Amino acid sequence: MLYKWAKLALAAGILLNGLCPPALANTTTGDAANADADGNTIPLASIALLLPLRSSPLGAAADAVRSGFLNAYERDKSGLAVTVIEAADTPSDMLAAYNAASKKYDILVGPLSRTGLTAIIQNGKVEKPTIALTQPDFSGGKDAVLPTQxxxxxxxxxxxxxQVANWVGTDYAPGKVLVLSTSTAWQKRVASxxxxxxxxxGLHAExxxxxxxxxxxxxxxLTQLQQRVEGEMPRLLFAALNADQTKQIRIAIGDQTPIFGISQLNPLTLGDSNPxxxxxxxxxxxxxxxxxxxxxxxxAVMIYPRHEVAAxxxxxxxxxxxxALGIDAFRxxxxxxxxxxxxQIDGVTGKLNVNFGAGTPGFERVEPTAAYQNGIVMPLDIP
Incomplete structure (x- = not known):
């Protein structure tokens, strides 16, 4: 997923080996403490942001998250101190960095990779509030119960x-949906x-x-797909594909059958006006x-600076x-x-509903719907 980045580490979920060992306290920023209206000292909440900044496969992704997190922090830093910790992303090194940080900081943010998160969960010692920047891998029969912290x-x-399934299930049932995929792992997961x-x-997916x-x-x-679409007349196609692949599909079958997909159909960035x-x-x-x-x-999008890139x-x-994930992680x-x-947070990654700190953690992200218009992706007014 995530296009070229996906090829390196879809959802930051690849296994890494041979990276540098963890090093704590690379960067710390924040005031020592705040005071209440009566002048009484309020203890500072300390946050550790654990990222594989020196990782060859994940370094650029980690730096993007770090930049978003710190830019959000600059807007609302009162009472908080953030320490950026370079944590090599082999499972053992990430776990070592996490355990060391747990002894020093109030809140931990990370890891970025699924392998790192799996190591932390399996260790069974999540004792401080931890905001993971990836999703756990519960494949292979793992128990899908998360630590409460x-x-x-x-x-x-x-x-x-x-989310797309819920969207089309409301508007297009009954009928058939053809779900298009390749043998690529992330596409098979999306299709499934x-x-x-x-x-x-009321919709049947094939x-x-x-x-x-x-x-x-x-x-x-492509010819067989075109013939199948013409013969079976599905209500829609769901493309578990990227933009270039979906473009090939669209050219082959025409625009009579609606096509839906996920964010990987959008390789553009906001404000890119290059024809x-x-x-x-x-x-x-x-x-x-x-x-x-x-x-x-x-x-929320308007108040934060864009990600800086070379000219x-x-x-x-x-x-x-x-x-954007870094921004919402700080929030x-x-x-x-x-x-x-x-x-609830009206975030830059979606409308976020959070239940954390009292019982079983709960998190939901609802993303806006959009459509291609004049070659670019524009938001839709429908939910």
């Missing part, structure tokens, strides 16, 4: 697929999440796995994506999403520091 908030393409969620809606070679679909496979980057072939294709990518008028570089949509940490246990 752990809140995973990572961006999830599977959750996006489920959609197909499972659509059950009971997964179609297409052969891909060097990024190009087999011509015969060369536009994809008019996808006009009318609908998807979900985070506000940071599709809602320039969202109040000769094009903004990367997946790095923008991770930067959640701020609420946790204030000892709020049930709260």
């Amino acid at each position: 752990l809140l995973p908030i990572g961006l999830s393409i599977e959750a996006e697929a489920r 999440a959609f197909a499972q969620q659509i059950q009971g809606s 997964v179609v796995t297409l052969s891909l070679e060097n990024g190009v679909f087999n011509v015969d496979a 060369d980057h536009q994809i008019p072939e996808l006009n009318g294709v609908r998807l979900v994506d985070i506000p940071w990518q599709v809602q320039p008028d969202n109040p 000769d570089q094009r903004r990367n949509a997946d790095m923008e999403r991770l930067y 959640i940490a701020h609420e946790v520091a204030a000892r709020n246990t049930v709260f």
